[in-house]
Amino acid sequence: MNTAQVKYITSAPLVELKNLSISFGGIKAVDDASLELHPGEVVGLLGHNGAGKSTLVKILSGAYARDNGEIFIDGEKATINNPRDAKAYGIETIYQTLAVADNVDAAANLYLGRELQTSWGTLDDVAMEAEARKVMGRLNPNFQRFKEPVRKLSGGQRQSVAIARAILFNARILVMDEPTAALGPQETAQVAELILQLKKDGIGIFLISHDIHDVFDLADRVTVMKNGEIVGHARTEDVTKDEVLGMIILGKCPEKAVPGPGAMKAE
Amino acid sequence: MSEPSSTKGLFKDKRESGIRHFLRATEIDSRLLGMIGALALIWIGFHVYGLVAKGFGAFLTPRNLWNLSVQTSSIGVMATGMVLVIVTRHIDLSVGSVLGFCAMFMAIVQVWVLPEFLGLGHPMIWVIAVLCGIAMGALIGAFHGYLIAYLGIPAFIVTLGGLLIWRGAAYLLARGETISPVDVTFAKLGGGPYGSVGSTASWAIGIAACIGVLISLWNGRRQRKRFQFPLRPLWAEGFLGVVGCAMIIGFVVLVNAYPWPKGIVRREIAAGNLDPDGNLIISHGFAIPVLIMLGVGIAMTFLATRTRFGRYVFAIGGNPEAAELAGINVRWVTLKVFALMGALAGLSAVIASARLNSATNALGTFDELYVIAAAVIGGTSLAGGLGTIYGAILGAVVMQSLQTGMVLIGFDAAVQQMVVGIVLVLAVFLDTLYRRRAD
Numbered sequence: 001m002n003t004a005q006v007k008y009i010t011s012a013p014l015v016e017l018k019n020l021s022i023s024f025g026g027i028k029a030v031d032d033a034s035l036e037l038h039p040g041e042v043v044g045l046l047g048h049n050g051a052g053k054s055t056l057v058k059i060l061s062g063a064y065a066r067d068n069g070e071i072f073i074d075g076e077k078a079t080i081n082n083p084r085d086a087k088a089y090g091i092e093t094i095y096q097t098l099a100v101a102d103n104v105d106a107a108a109n110l111y112l113g114r115e116l117q118t119s120w121g122t123l124d125d126v127a128m129e130a131e132a133r134k135v136m137g138r139l140n141p142n143f144q145r146f147k148e149p150v151r152k153l154s155g156g157q158r159q160s161v162a163i164a165r166a167i168l169f170n171a172r173i174l175v176m177d178e179p180t181a182a183l184g185p186q187e188t189a190q191v192a193e194l195i196l197q198l199k200k201d202g203i204g205i206f207l208i209s210h211d212i213h214d215v216f217d218l219a220d221r222v223t224v225m226k227n228g229e230i231v232g233h234a235r236t237e238d239v240t241k242d243e244v245l246g247m248i249i250l251g252k253c254p255e256k257a258v259p260g261p262g263a264m265k266a267e
Numbered sequence: 268m269s270e271p272s273s274t275k276g277l278f279k280d281k282r283e284s285g286i287r288h289f290l291r292a293t294e295i296d297s298r299l300l301g302m303i304g305a306l307a308l309i310w311i312g313f314h315v316y317g318l319v320a321k322g323f324g325a326f327l328t329p330r331n332l333w334n335l336s337v338q339t340s341s342i343g344v345m346a347t348g349m350v351l352v353i354v355t356r357h358i359d360l361s362v363g364s365v366l367g368f369c370a371m372f373m374a375i376v377q378v379w380v381l382p383e384f385l386g387l388g389h390p391m392i393w394v395i396a397v398l399c400g401i402a403m404g405a406l407i408g409a410f411h412g413y414l415i416a417y418l419g420i421p422a423f424i425v426t427l428g429g430l431l432i433w434r435g436a437a438y439l440l441a442r443g444e445t446i447s448p449v450d451v452t453f454a455k456l457g458g459g460p461y462g463s464v465g466s467t468a469s470w471a472i473g474i475a476a477c478i479g480v481l482i483s484l485w486n487g488r489r490q491r492k493r494f495q496f497p498l499r500p501l502w503a504e505g506f507l508g509v510v511g512c513a514m515i516i517g518f519v520v521l522v523n524a525y526p527w528p529k530g531i532v533r534r535e536i537a538a539g540n541l542d543p544d545g546n547l548i549i550s551h552g553f554a555i556p557v558l559i560m561l562g563v564g565i566a567m568t569f570l571a572t573r574t575r576f577g578r579y580v581f582a583i584g585g586n587p588e589a590a591e592l593a594g595i596n597v598r599w600v601t602l603k604v605f606a607l608m609g610a611l612a613g614l615s616a617v618i619a620s621a622r623l624n625s626a627t628n629a630l631g632t633f634d635e636l637y638v639i640a641a642a643v644i645g646g647t648s649l650a651g652g653l654g655t656i657y658g659a660i661l662g663a664v665v666m667q668s669l670q671t672g673m674v675l676i677g678f679d680a681a682v683q684q685m686v687v688g689i690v691l692v693l694a695v696f697l698d699t700l701y702r703r704r705a706d
């Protein structure tokens with residue numbers, strides 16, 4: 001982790017979220033949340049269901065318009081008003097809901113919004129399928145059902161499609177919202193391996209889960225949310241799983257963590 | 268699948284599994300087959316009814332089927348656009364009224380306005396009129412699309428309003444007058460003896476279409492081979508080729524079997540255009556509106572399956588949220604879908620007013636129901652994300668066959684309306700059943 005430590009000092013963070021807030025009908029889903037991510041770093045975003053994790057990253061990926069706060073990419077203020085803007089910054093997202101179009105096939109989903117075209121301006125389905133076979137082969141070597149609508153695939157296969165779509169376009173920032181929720185142990189291990197590989201390539205990754213076991217071994221740092229607020233940030237080497245659990249459940253920040261606005265106030 | 272033993276099994280096995288095997292090998296959609304079966308039933312039913320009740324089956328005659336093809340064109344053209352509208356989970360109830368308005372608008376342009384500047388019968392009049400009609404339709408559609416996509420008013424409401432507004436506007440354009448006759452060249456776009464391409468051209472078109480079918484089958488097989496995708500058994504390819512070409516040639520023979528009426532032949536002789544001692548049986552051949560419909564069908568199939576726009580339309584229908592998150596500009600695509608629908612209603616207005624040789628403010632009344640029914644019968648799912656262009660055109664043929672058949676056997680207009688209503692509801696019900704079974 002030495003290189004990462006050096007980077008903290010020398011370079012601007014890849015992503016910096018500053019004081020983000022958003023509310024839905026008066027309920028503050030995310031309240032004054034600040035967070036940063038560095039190249040080659042995996043940040044685990046933890047918290048109970050409903051803590052606001054998905055909502056926070058959806059602001060980053062352009063799915064939700066924030067009420068307050070700013071986003072910086074490479075130290076510069078970024079304008080992200082829709083998913084297209086986010087993709088232009090190299091932000092790729094695997095949504096918790098997967099967000100696949102059920103009625104078209106895997107290749108069409110992988111390239112949705114960024115289709116390859118022939119010189120005639122028509123869809124180059126052959127090229128897309130060939131690329132899809134390559135990237136899916138990396139994730140799920142047994143996958144063969146390229147011609148079927150995604151609706152007919154199993155949960156795990158659909159999840160592989162969603163993951164493949166995110167890594168197909170050389171993301172610099174990858175958001176993975178509960179990426180292994182529908183996967184079996186073998187596929188989960190494959191995703192873990194993939195994460196380490198992407199990290200080596202210098203990609204920054206937000207890895208979201210409500211379950212600490214999914215994240216703790218992979219993450220360099222964890223950030224815990226509760227009721228829309230950030231409880232605190234900690235390096236995984238500085239804290240134990242039990243301490244992080246304390247952050248998730250009670251909002252209690254251990255000594256080595258940096259408390260956020262949602263930290264339980266000390267008596 | 269390709270061994271001879273399983274081909275033999277096709278005939279030996281229980282009937283059900285044989286059919287299923289056949290469908291899988293030829294990759295024919297079972298829904299398409301059902302549609303063709305329903306069509307055959309309707310045609311034979313009306314014909315036999317005529318035979319039994321009146322001693323004369325008028326339905327399965329070249330004359331009736333030729334007329335059926337012409338009458339289908341206007342609905343068929345709009346149905347291809349309605350597929351995309353319904354696929355994106357919207358509806359357009361205004362197409363009949365937009366057709367009426369565009370027809371009125373074009374009639375004014377070509378009868379009242381253009382002759383003033385260009386002189387009566389100027390060869391550019393019909394071109395300008397057609398372009399005006401299509402552009403007007405597109406503009407109206409785009410306006411509907413804007414209200415739906417950008418202001419968030421449900422399509423049902425916007426186009427229900429449009430249904431009333433454009434019908435009223437069509438009346439106001441000429442204060443209810445009927446404008447007639449239209450430009451002579453323009454009138455040919457509606458069919459009739461002069462609006463048909465004749466025997467030789469029909470054969471040329473038919474043969475070109477057969478070659479097209481064979482090339483696309485061969486090309487498909489080559490592509491599959493190259494990328495080592497599973498191949499259809501050869502007998503299935505052969506079957507598709509033979510059936511495809513047979514249907515095309517059958518259609519050519521049919522349209523050529525309907526000769527010009529005697530009155531028109533006599534008039535042409537009198538005018539000196541025909542030699543009275545020569546061949547006086549002159550085939551209609553394909554009517555121009557039918558060729559327009561088939562051209563639109565091919566273009567729309569291309570648009571729906573081979574372009575980004577088409578891909579986005581289907582993705583939006585499958586999961587609008589996912590489409591948005593994938594970076595698709597859902598609103599813009601929606602607006603374009605409605606603009607396209609409007610343009611097609613404008614084109615249908617060309618066909619409908621040319622066929623009547625006049626424009627009335629009632630033209631296209633109730634067309635929206637026929638068009639929606641055609642799309643749904645053709646396999647477009649009201650839940651969105653699912654539908655084909657060829658299915659919608661077949662659906663239009665089904666609807667028009669019902670209509671024509673009911674006229675032939677002398678049903679009241681009131682009964683006809685009721686039947687159309689029942690068929691619409693039934694088609695949607697069958698769609699729900701089909702989807703429930705597919706899940």
Ligand SMILES: Nc1ncnc2c1ncn2[C@@H]1O[C@H](COP(=O)(O)OP(=O)(O)O)[C@@H](O)[C@H]1O
Nearest residue numbers: 024028029047048049050051052053054055056
């Ligand atoms: N589109 C929305 N409309 C209304 N409320 C929402 C919406 N999205 C999220 N919320 C609310 O925001 C809160 C945080 O949800 P979410 O970010 O999904 O939590 P997490 O991902 O941590 O489980 C929840 O109370 C949820 O009901």
Ligand SMILES: [Mg+2]
Nearest residue numbers: 053054055096
């Ligand atoms: Mg979530």
